[in-house]
Amino acid sequence: MSRILRATVFAGALTLAISGCGGVGGGSDEGGGTATKGALSTMGFGFSDEIATTRIEAFKRDNPDVELKVTEGAFDEQQFLSAVASGNPPDLVYMDRKLIGTYAKRGAIQPLTQCVDKQDIDLGQYRPAAREQVTLDGTVYGIPEFSTVRVVYLNEGLLKKAGLTADQVNLADWAALPALNAKLASVSGGRLDRIGIDPKIPEFLPMWAKANGVDMLSADGRAAKLDDPKVIEALTTGVNLIQQQGGWGAFKSFRDTFDFFGAQNPLSKNQIVAWPMEEWFLNQAAKNSPNAELVVKPFVDRQGKPLTQSAGQAWVITKGAKNPDAACAFVKKMTATDTWLAAAKARVDARKAAGQPFTGVYTANAEADKKIFDELYQPTGNKRFDDAVATIRSVQDAAFALPASPAGAEFDKAYYDAVNRVLAGQEQPAQALQRAQREATAALDKAAK
Amino acid sequence: MATVTPPVPGRRHRTPLARREARWAYLFLAPWIIGFLIFYAGPMLASLWLSFTEYDVINPPQYTGLDNYRQLMSDPAVARSLGNTVYYTALHVPLVMLISLGLALLLKRVGRLQGFFRTVFYLPVMTPAVAVGILFLLLLNTQDGLINRALGLVGIAGPSWTTDPHWVMPGIILMSLWSLGSTVIIYLAALQNVPRDLYEAAAIDGAGSWARFRSVTLPMISGALFFTLIVNTIASLQMFTEVYTMYFGNRETQNTFNSDAASFYVIHLFQEAFQFLHMGFASAMAWLLFVIILIITLIQVKLSNRFVYYEGEDK
Structure with missing residues (x-):
């Protein structure tokens, strides 16, 4: 019996750990x-x-x-x-x-x-x-x-080496992106040495979807549109760019080594050619790589109109x-x-x-x-x-x-998880986004009650 | 002729001294008992009540009966995270025990340098769990991580430890072996307590090294083995910090890792409680885990009656 009691105390300690978690009051008495x-x-x-x-x-x-x-x-x-x-x-x-x-x-x-x-x-x-x-x-x-x-950063030095100009990088023409990506990326023996185009998914999927003419979340924040064919198309486009560059494993592990805050940033090290990113990187580039051949362009929708999130x-x-x-x-x-x-x-x-x-x-x-x-x-x-x-x-x-949105965190998780499942090869874009739609809708409906 | 009243079975006759000692014992235990009641029993009871409610921490709880438990049974995310946790436990616990025992046996033979190696094996345990998570994220990097580089030296193309869903869990198990030092130390202490004369007697009886290990060493350290089995099983089922740091700890990692593959039960519980504000549901999850751990521990305790030998215990 005493052993049962000991086991109960063990389990009690666990419950404390997971149910009694507290925080630090931030207010004042x-x-x-x-x-x-x-x-x-x-x-x-x-x-x-x-x-x-x-x-x-x-x-x-x-x-x-x-x-x-x-x-x-x-x-x-x-x-x-x-x-x-x-x-x-x-x-x-x-x-x-x-x-x-x-x-x-x-x-x-x-x-x-x-x-x-x-x-x-x-x-x-x-x-x-x-x-x-x-x-x-x-x-x-x-x-x-x-x-x-978010804007698009281009390494013009690398573009020149590929025989291209900054104007020839047209993110509005999705059909031409794979060919452009193939020219810019450097993959040898399954090892990625230079990223051509980084679509920055899953974080930037809403911007790619918007560029394709659809909002992933309704204006009142209560209805998800994750399984819209245009969202599926946007995800497919982004995933294909990554698959072209050695697949998600090589791509992510290479990108994880980047230090955007120092002199050894991927721009100065010629590790990436074209990528959408937040505007704060310009400050870092000006500070750490003032001589970099950097060109900044607006992200654009499929009609070529500037767009940003x-x-x-x-x-x-x-x-x-x-x-x-x-x-x-x-x-x-x-x-x-x-x-x-x-x-x-x-x-x-x-x-x-x-x-x-x-x-x-x-x-x-x-x-x-x-x-x-x-x-x-x-x-x-x-x-x-x-x-x-x-x-x-x-x-x-x-x-x-x-x-x-009343369920913003759950909505984000639903589409992040969907993109990650596709990138990992577990699901196709349509299948993943249909599941995400179900998860997001359930969370939004519950939160709206 | 004086008659002697035999002691009544099940009823202790306590002297005034014993009663006084018991009072002092309770007095000294009081801080722990009070702490237990306030910080353990109180939150446990509160979480039990909350598990029957819809509670978002901000508004008062609303009683919903067994809804949270029904949802637990039908939620695929719960099943996924529980499956991952059981998978991890099933591999992690035996591996830690086997490797630790092997290392402890080697350490026992080291001689003078034993103290040095004991410290070396224990040092990783001192590393903060968050640091271990970050360290292994770097070590497990597909292209530039030390582990895949080492594999490359012997002609093996290492897997995508952190992005391939099939390799995420093996990578986590690999990481978990980093802190097996405490188990090694427990086994080493147990091994050093095995009386030498038992080995000598067994050797005289013609027992070889394997027979001595099986018939002398294992029974004599079975108490330590049982203790580490229980403790490591509970710790595995509660796995949180290292994996949360690796795969869920900041915006970048949350966004770009496969949360299905790395979702542990307590991590999912934490997300439900603090990110999605489903504290009632999270409390139900906590109680389900409590029951699972209780059942596993009771089974282990029951089995220990057959396999564990305690010195001085009549069997």
Whole structure:
């Protein structure tokens, strides 16, 4: 019997481990305040650079009576939920915009209607794609911060070696992509030495689908369209590009060795020719590979029209926020045009001190971006980078975003898993996306109840 | 003539000293008992209640009866993750035990350098699980990983350990062998406790090395073997950190690895609880695992009556 008891205790310990997981409360018990006074706590944000610190300082300067407590670190769902469950949530959370629909639907975050009115926040200044991502059923739940967009990077040196120009890389012509890819990639003996075209799936599948004329998720975020023939076609196109380059095993293992943040990046090491990627790589390239033969082009749909997918973070105010007024003042200040301008000025100064070019700050506030580029931006003198900055600016208005959804995380998982099954050779695109459609629909239906 | 009352079977006669000692024992045990009640028993009971509810952590739980358990039985993702976990356990536990026993037998013969090698074998156990996950992601890289490079030296084209669904689990099992040091140390200690005279007696009786190992060593260390069987089985069924770090830990890995092949039961449970906010369903998953572990452990305990020898125990 004693052995049975021992076994029970073992098993009990297991249950504790898996059912009693807790987090760290991010809020404060010190009492809140009213207006712009009292304690104010944030989660998911950090003083990572001058853009962050300048804006925090601006808020502190304007609100000396607010005792701001910034719990540094990326947003952690477990930490956040534990804080909510314990009745001690932080006032503000800095989270990925695609999570907002889920938390809004469940009532974990506040509608910002009153906040917007009270602080007279002009929602019109924010880019439409970012605004849509923080809006569920017509109600705004978050104030967007940065705007990350995707463009196509080309290694012109490698293109020249293949006898091609940047203009000849036409991502609108899907039928011609395999031939182009074959010219650019280098595969020998099953070993991939250079990627020709990286379709960046599964992450960029929504952008390929959009280029093919279909949204993977309905505008209200409640209906998946993953088994649409155009999505299947987009996935098939991307998968074929990878299969051409030694298959997913070789392709991924080669790509996993890339360091996009250092001097030994794949551009400088001539490891990749054409790839869509977020605009932040331009900053890294300007810093680490200023002499690289880089060309940046817009991603395009099948008619050749520029297209990009927008993503980024947003500030939300939690339902149990103890100091919602100060929180509202905070989100306004952090995303206001003047604050962004001051932060960008700090970035310009920092880059100048380091002898590096300033290639812009891209926010979800269109007015702020205009001022930053009108008043602070100076061409670097390197035509490649200056053209790239112009390209990135030009595609901001062509951006779309996956809409806020009450089951955003499950929707993402459904299509990521589908693409990975196809890449691993387990399923065909149609079969995988049909299963993903069933999984996503079940999750969306359940979340909508 | 004085009569002596025989002790009543099943009822202990306790002296005042024994009672006083028992009170002190409970006093010293109190911190653990209180901790157990608050941090173990409390959450266990709470999770049992939550398993009968729809609960997203944010809103109050709604009683749904056996719905979560019905869903458990029909959810293919649960079956997949449980299948992966059982597959891993079935291979990992015997492998760890066999290799650890082999290493412990070798270590026992090393002589003066035993202390050095003991430390060497134990050092990997000290490596944080997250670091092990990241390390093996690099080691298992198809094109440039050390493992496939080593295989290449002997003319073997290594598999795609992290992307081919058939090779994901063998890669994880390979990784799990990194931290077998503690099992080695337990076996070594058990081997060193086997009385030398038993071997001498067996040798005099004409037993060869295999017969001595089978008839002397194995029975004498069966207690340690049983302990590691139980502990490793439970740990395997709870596998989380290393695999989560490798395949689910950040946006990049979450996006580009095959989650079907690497989905372990506790990882799926964690995702249901904290990513999809299905805490009630996750609690039901936790209780199913609890029952599975309980049953497996009870079977092992039952079987141990036949195979495990405890010194000083009457059989």
